[in-house]
Amino acid sequence: MARILTLRHDQTLFRDIDVFEPTHVPEQLHHRDAQIRELVFLISPALQGASPMNAILRGPPGTGKTTTVRQIFHELTRTTRDVIPVYVDCRQDRTPLAVYRTIFEGIFDYTLPSTGRHPDDIKENIVARLREHRAALIFCLDDADYLIVAGTYNLLLYQILRLYEKWDVRKPGIVAVTSDLALNLYAEADASVRSVFHPTEITFWPYTKPEIRDILSDRVRQGLYPGVVPAPILDRIARITAREQDIRVGIDLVRSAALRAEKDGRRKVRAGDVTAAARAVTAPALSARLAALSEGERTLLSWIAEQSRDGGDMTAVFEDAQDYIAVGKTTYHEYLNALAKAGLVDLMPRAGRGQTVRLRYDPDEVNKACVFPNDDRSCIFDDPGPD
C-alpha cells in the first residue's frame, strides 16, 4: 500500500513540465472568445484585400493579452498570405531601428547582422516584400508603454501608419497592448498620429475565480498525471490566484506545489504544499506592492490591517482614521486610492459614509511587512480562506 502512495526515486508527477513555463503557448485559450472575435473582426478587412483596422488591448497583467495576439497571429501565418503579422515586444525593442529589424526578421525569417543597416534601408526591404505579395502588415506593439517612456511611440506610429502614403502599399494595422490601466494609448498619440490611428479598444478583465479554475484545471490535465492535484487543492490555488488577479501566480503555484510533493515522494499535492509554495510565489508580490508605497500610504495600510484583523470587510471612514493618520480628507482619499491601485485593497462604494475596504492579504502579514518593508521573511501569508 505504502508503495502505491509514494513515488520511486525515478518517478515523476509531471506528464509535461514545460506546460508550466512562462513561454508555453496554451493549445486552448479559455474565456477569451469575445476578445478573439473582436480582434479577428478588426483584422478581417485585410483578408479581403482592404486595410485592417487598429486595436488597443488593455487589461492588467496576466489576463491573456499576449497569448491572444500570439494565437491569432499564429493562425494568420498558417492560413493566409494576404496578411503578414509581426509581433514586437517593446520591452526588448524600443527604438525605430530595433522595431524595423524585428519587422524585417518577422517577414523574411532571416536575422540581420547586428550593425551596418540604416532604418530606411530596412524599411525599403519591408515595403518591397509587402508590394510583392500585395500583403497587409499587421503588427503588434506589445507593452507599448515602454515606447512612451523611451520617447519613440509617436515617431514609430507615425512612420508605420503612414507607410502607405509614400510607398503605395496597403495601410498597416496596429495592435497596441498595455497592462497599465491608467494609460490611454490613444490619448498618448499626438494629433498627426491620431488622424490615421482610430483604434478600437478591447478590454481584458481579470479572470473570475471559476474562469481561473478552468484555466488551471486544463493546465493540470496537460502537465500532471491524473489525481496529483485533488479538487479541493485546485480550489485553494484558484482562490489565491483570484486574490492576486494574475493567472501566472496560479500556474506557478501548481508547478511549485507539485514539485514539493514530488520531492517528498508523494503522489498527491497537499494543502501544506500550496501554503509553502504560496509563500515563495506570492511573498515577493506583497513586498513589491508595499515597496512602491509612500510612508503615509503605508501608515494608512497598517491602520486598515489593524481594523480588519477581526473580520473580512470593513469600512474606512476618514474621521475614524484621524487618530492614526493626521492628514486632510483629500490626501486620505488619495492614499486609499493608491492602496487600491497597488492591488492591496479593494474599495467598494457604500451607502452612507465611507467606503467598504477589503484587504487582499492577511492583516498580520501586512502589518509585519509594513514595519519591515525590505524583509521578505516578514511576508508570510496563506490562503485567503473561503469567500
Ligand SMILES: Nc1ncnc2c1ncn2[C@@H]1O[C@H](COP(=O)(O)OP(=O)(O)OP(=O)(O)O)[C@@H](O)[C@H]1O
Ligand atoms: N485564457 C487563458 N487560457 C489559458 N492560458 C492562459 C489564458 N490566459 C493567460 N494564460 C496563460 O497565462 C500566462 C500569462 O498570459 P499572457 O502573457 O497572455 O498575459 P498578459 O495579459 O499578456 O500579461 P502582461 O500584461 O503581464 O504581459 C501565459 O503563460 C498564458 O499561457
Ligand SMILES: [Mg+2]
Ligand atoms: Mg503580455
